[in-house]
Amino acid sequence: MSDVSLTVNGRRVSGNAEDRTLLVHFLREHLGLTGTHVGCDTSQCGACVVHVDGRAVKSCSMLAVQASGSTVVTIEGLADGAELHPVQAAFKEHHGLQCGFCTPGMIMTATDMIARHPQGLDEATVRAELEGNICRCTGYHNIVKAILAASETMAKGAKGKAKQAA
Amino acid sequence: MYSVNYHRASSVADAARQLKNGDAKLLSGGMTLIPAMKTRLASPSDLVDVSRLKELQGVKVSGKTVTIGAATTHYDVSTDEKLKKVCPALAHMASLIGDPAVRHRGTIGGSIANNDPAADYPAALLALGATIVTNKREIAADKFFKGLFETALKEGEIVTAVSFTAPAKAAYQKFRNPASRYAIVGVFVTKGKDGARAAVTGAGEDGVFRSKEIEAALAKNFDAAALGGLKVPAKGLMSDIHASADYRANLIAVMAKRAVAAANA
Amino acid sequence: MGIEGVGARVARKEDKRFITGGGRYVDDMVVPGMKHAVFVRSPHAHAHIKKIDVKKAQAMPGVVGVLTGKELKADGIGNLICGWMIHSKDGTPMKMGAWSPLAVDKVRYVGDAVVIVVADTKGQARDAAEAVEITYKELKAVVDATKAIQSGAPQIHAEAENNLIFDWELGDGKATDAAIKSAAHVTRMKIVNNRLVPNAMEPRAALGHYDKAEDHYTCWTTSQNPHVARLVMSAFYNVAPENKLRVIAPDVGGGFGSKIYIYPEEIVCLWASKKTGVPVKWVADRTESFLSDAHGRDHVSTVEMAFDKDNRITGLKVDTIANLGAYMSLFSSCVPTYLYATLLSGQYNIPAIHANVRTVYTNTAPVDAYRGAGRPEATYVLERMMETAARELGVSPAELRRRNFITSFPHQTPVIMAYDAGDYNASLDAAMKAADYAGFTKRRADAAKQGKLRGIGMSCYIEACGLAPSSAVGSLGAGVGLWESAEVRVNAVGTIEVLTGSHSHGQGHETTFAQLVTQRFGVPIDSVSIVHGDTDKVQMGMGTYGSRSGAVGMSAIVKALDKVEAKAKKIAAHLLEADEGDIVIENGEVKVAGTDKSLPWFQVALASYTAHNLPAGMEPGLKETAFYDPSNFTFPAGCYICEVEIDPETGTTEIIQFVAADDFGNIINPMIVEGQVHGGIAQGVGQALLEGAHYDSSGQLLTASYMDYTMPRAGDLPSFKVSTSNTPCPGNPLGVKGCGEAGAIGSPPAVINAITDALGVVDIAMPASPATVWATIRATKH
Structure with missing residues (x-):
């Protein structure tokens, strides 16, 4: 057993867990954050993607104790209060989800992808970057559309903010 | 996953000490080890985490000499601007490993110490004629990769860095297994001061290997045309539900040609 | 709207x-x-x-x-x-x-x-x-159904000699044999439909x-x-x-x-x-899902299709062996029979059809319905046959199909189904136009200059959905009726709950079902809630599969809404002192037509619960229940076109474009319908190019994780071009047909027809992985 201390969605949390506890299980079972899902055993489906220290990672392939000391953002922490994150809003607007199971991982992957491509995204890049996220419902068509739209919205938002700052 | 005891190493020396516990294993990014433990295929008693050690992080470029800390992630290698200038092929190769989330955690040291027969880095390091630096010695890549999941590493030995001289030309081409996305065949070619080298991953029954046929053809003329009539023997190549040995032999030739074309582009 | x-x-x-x-x-x-x-x-x-x-x-x-x-x-x-x-x-x-x-x-x-x-x-x-x-x-184990029925094969259940579960037939064998005997041309193929693992992302x-x-x-x-x-x-x-x-x-x-x-x-x-x-x-963990979830497909068929001298189909004979795995799963027996052989007429006038189906135990996971269930297998048989026949006859695939299309409705096929409505030429035209079919020859030539092989393939599918008329399925052996139930509860403040026996697991019922209520009473969609999935809340229901929730589930809601509307109008007529026939409900108001007399919707609801002033003899409350049993199946149909480009050096197939032109009848929410088509196509393309469950001869599943079973990923697929040209379904109040399975039904033959066109071969096994395509090219060269 080890003590695990994390900052999750802006809140400092700690708990005691078996060393073999995966980060995803710590989030789900110790913290009750069940938005992060487990869809495979081989770190391929991406339903478990969260951000650790600002980077998208698969929380099914990391021990909770490995993450101790880190800052974690999960799907529950993405929206700004009642206001949806632009990626969440785009998934809704463009019907980028059906059963919703892969969706949290998709959205966390998408926000990370957009952040790493401030110059913008094209369809081929989005599809390649979704390598580690499997969806069985949507055929990806509307997921790709949603991510491209969110990327544009966020770029405009950033420009707007830059203007305001100037 | 079986029960395990986790230790976070404070230094390489500390990690070496901790490794003496029971059946301890080093943990870096964990992208192979943790999934193997989840399916109970691996069952170390202890894990010694070196992924946060500052001394193992980062890419250093000095002239043509490149040194990469063992705990540098694939993402950091793939996006390193200095590396992209002197050896863009390696940055490109790192960008093809797994998926973005895997690249954020997986490390070069973990990849080569594991020496998965379908991993990408072993091919790159062989073709680059790299040196693997451990806490005890330096090992030439040609001597380091020993077979399936086997390396020259001795008990308690820890990879700390890899270094190589950037070649004049290099490129990597990978043909993915449609399911696992690991390489069915990956070919890394280089043209350095000692001539052409070509290493193949994903295909060999004994893991990564240098292709005599390709290197011989490229020795005279480092050009895709030189590989026109190349026949790669299927003997010694893996055969599974995804690819026969014949198919892999064909892909080696095709990927080699494309790699050389990319290196010359 | x-x-x-x-x-x-x-x-x-x-x-x-x-x-x-x-x-x-x-x-x-x-x-x-x-x-x-x-x-x-x-x-x-x-x-x-x-x-x-x-x-x-x-x-x-x-x-x-x-x-x-x-x-x-x-x-x-x-x-x-x-x-x-x-x-x-x-x-x-x-x-x-x-x-x-x-x-x-x-x-x-x-x-x-x-x-x-x-x-x-x-x-x-x-x-x-x-x-x-x-x-x-x-x-000793046996995993291959064609081997399991041979004498001497391991006996899996004492009850089933030689592992044969049943040997069933449908249609007129004599007439079909006669048609083949007297045919101007007969196309013959052995057609394999590969075994798949459904892989819902939630285990x-x-x-x-x-x-x-x-x-x-x-x-x-x-x-x-x-x-x-x-x-x-x-x-x-x-x-x-x-x-x-x-x-x-x-x-x-x-x-x-x-x-x-x-x-x-x-x-x-x-x-x-x-x-x-x-x-x-x-x-379940994922490997457990691979091992123990019911698998899909796994048919081997021998097929003969007879044509007269004018290229009209005169007969179709199909002999199918279906692998049902180690045990008979809940609906396993109806998939290769009544959901399969009844669709073998496709979109075509075929005077004589005979299907023989043998189902077989093997030492593999049970096999049951997977998206499409029987209908993808039927479509694959027919549309591969049509493609091969067109090539043999030297006519274009479109022309051969047009010549044989059913064009007048209702149409009784020789295999039970009575098609109610459709316009198959419209879908084919729409698909060919969207795909720029006419420009393909040039695109093929351009690709050839780059050393690539282009091919194009089409598939004209039909499916029977809206499962299903209870008395009909009962007479065919079903143990249950396939009606649906609905309950509409108007609360005292006018908000509405709809309880349905359908179950939503991605289909968006909470939205589409609510749209019906909004349409009917003009209330905001946020004031409508859909309740499902709990036997303590919803009395009884038959659930969601077979693209039935629209045609059957929504029809039940419509019936319940009719009853609520009638009662609300009675109450309003009483309160407004008007004739019931003059009451209209619009934009959340209950009005007397042609006057300025009206009540807000909530007041009618409230009046029904206060019950202070109801028409004489009326029970208080505003809640109605309905059961809807369809009178026929529905028949969504369409045309899919796939264009591929193959890299002959590696065998890699890239989908250049995928076009779907569907006829789903009336549509409640086009956004959701398109999403269903996208997902179905991805699964169909997955079957054709990527997916296959593979057991070794000892019965070990070699594809028991995503390391070995190829799931379609974003990079494997293009964006799809989808459209609809709809003929309303005359059989239900909304005129809807269903859209959940079409993509998975129509797409595999389109992909394989395109690949075989590109390679110039008659057939290739699914999944047409790069290794398989490369081996096929090599075999052709030798």
Whole structure:
């Protein structure tokens, strides 16, 4: 057993867990954050993607104790209060989800992808970057559309903010 | 996953000490080890985490000499601007490993110490004629990769860095297994001061290997045309539900040609 | 239509919870005192169980219980059944072998559940599961259905000699043989439909909770039809009487057929909860899903298609062997029969059809419905045959199809179905235009200059959906009726709850169903809630599969809405002192037509509950229930075109474009319909290019994780070009046909027709992986 201390969605949390506890299980079972899902055993489906220290990672392939000391953002922490994150809003607007199971991982992957491509995204890049996220419902068509739209919205938002700052 | 005891190493020396516990294993990014433990295929008693050690992080470029800390992630290698200038092929190769989330955690040291027969880095390091630096010695890549999941590493030995001289030309081409996305065949070619080298991953029954046929053809003329009539023997190549040995032999030739074309582009 | 009514692209009401991490799936459920279960499964494909020793496991840390099939049988828990009776052509009933939820004497496939271990944590349960000692005596296994029916093959169930479950036929054999004999041309093919694993992203899960004080069971389960689960577990498996069993299917992460059936695990979790005195939760890991979820497809067919000198089809003869796996799953028998052979007329006038189907036990996972269920197999047979015939006859694939299209409706096929409406030329025209079919020759030549092989293929599919008229399916052997129920509850403040027996696991019912209500009463969509998936809330329902929730589920809602509307109008007429016939309901107001007299909707609702001033003799309240039983199947149809480019050096196939032109009848929410088509196409393309379940000859599943089973990823697919040209369905009040399965039904032959066109070969096996394509090219060269 080890003590695990994390900052999750802006809140400092700690708990005691078996060393073999995966980060995803710590989030789900110790913290009750069940938005992060487990869809495979081989770190391929991406339903478990969260951000650790600002980077998208698969929380099914990391021990909770490995993450101790880190800052974690999960799907529950993405929206700004009642206001949806632009990626969440785009998934809704463009019907980028059906059963919703892969969706949290998709959205966390998408926000990370957009952040790493401030110059913008094209369809081929989005599809390649979704390598580690499997969806069985949507055929990806509307997921790709949603991510491209969110990327544009966020770029405009950033420009707007830059203007305001100037 | 079986029960395990986790230790976070404070230094390489500390990690070496901790490794003496029971059946301890080093943990870096964990992208192979943790999934193997989840399916109970691996069952170390202890894990010694070196992924946060500052001394193992980062890419250093000095002239043509490149040194990469063992705990540098694939993402950091793939996006390193200095590396992209002197050896863009390696940055490109790192960008093809797994998926973005895997690249954020997986490390070069973990990849080569594991020496998965379908991993990408072993091919790159062989073709680059790299040196693997451990806490005890330096090992030439040609001597380091020993077979399936086997390396020259001795008990308690820890990879700390890899270094190589950037070649004049290099490129990597990978043909993915449609399911696992690991390489069915990956070919890394280089043209350095000692001539052409070509290493193949994903295909060999004994893991990564240098292709005599390709290197011989490229020795005279480092050009895709030189590989026109190349026949790669299927003997010694893996055969599974995804690819026969014949198919892999064909892909080696095709990927080699494309790699050389990319290196010359 | 209004911005939230029928026909509008309304963003989904249910999305909020899914995009914020608030979805509630079975694995998210926590009950006080809950423990975790792991199943010990057979590592052998076929073996006798000689001995089970659980002592060591029982002594492991955290273990609450280790239970076997013997104890389960002793408690009277029944065997799993197949709920659709099929008779062989000699009149004998299908040979159903016993399927115990936990194997007792014999295991019949790798993954067969043998023991359940319950412990404080999943890790402890798994540790203890490894300590269960089972002695097996291995038997020879058979995984290939064509081998399993040969004499001398391993005998899997005593009940089924030579593993033959039934030998069934449909159609007129004599007339078909005569047509083939007198034909100007006969096209012959052997056609294999590869075995698939459904792979809903949420693995199956069950949480069983026995409440001792109430002697009552609650089961949270990943089900597409919780009411059927309750019915079957009560009536056949003897878990508990219906009034003592509540089944809840909360948010379910995709089904695609695989979550229709009642599996051993939910039965065993409920029983184990009573046995151990704690709530028991089981969640499959992915490999467990690969091993134990019902698989799909797995047909081998020999086909002959006869043409006259004018290229008109005169007869079709199909001989199919269908692999049903180790046990007969709940609806396994109807998939290769009434959901398959009845669709063999396709979109074509075919005077004589004969289908013979033999179903076979093998030492593999049970096979049952997977998206499309029987209809993809029929479409694949027909559309591959049409393509090959066109090439043999030297006519264009489009021309051959047009020549044989059914153009007048209703149309009675020789295989039961009576098509009610359609316009197959319209779909074909739309698809060819969208694909710039005319420009293909140039694109092919351009690609050839780059060393690439281009091909184009089409597929004109039809499916029978809206399952299904109860008396019709009853006469064909179904154990249940396939109606649907709805209850519309108008609350005193005018908000509305609709209770439905349909189940949404991605289809967006919470939105489309609410659109019907908004359309009818003009109330905001946010004031309408859809309630489903809980047997304590919804009285009875048949669930969601077979693209039935629109045509059947929504029709039931329409019927209930009719009743609510009639009563509301009566109340309003009374209050407004007007004639009932003059009352109209618009934009949330109940008005007297042609006057300025009106009441807000909520006031009518309120009046029904205050009951201070109702028409004489009227009961208070505004709540109505309806059951809708369809009079016919519905017949969605369409044309799909796929264009591929193959890299001959590596065998890689790239989909350059994929066009779908569908006829779904009237559409409630086009955005959701398009999403259904996208997903279906991805699964169909997956079948054609990527996916295949592969057992070795000893019965080990070699493709038991995403490391070996190729799931379609974003990079494997293009964006799709989808459109609809619709003929309303005359058989139901909304004129809808259903859209959930079309993509998976229509796309595989389009892809394979394109690949074989590119390669200049007659056939290629699915999945046409790069390795397979490369080997085919090499074989052609030699």
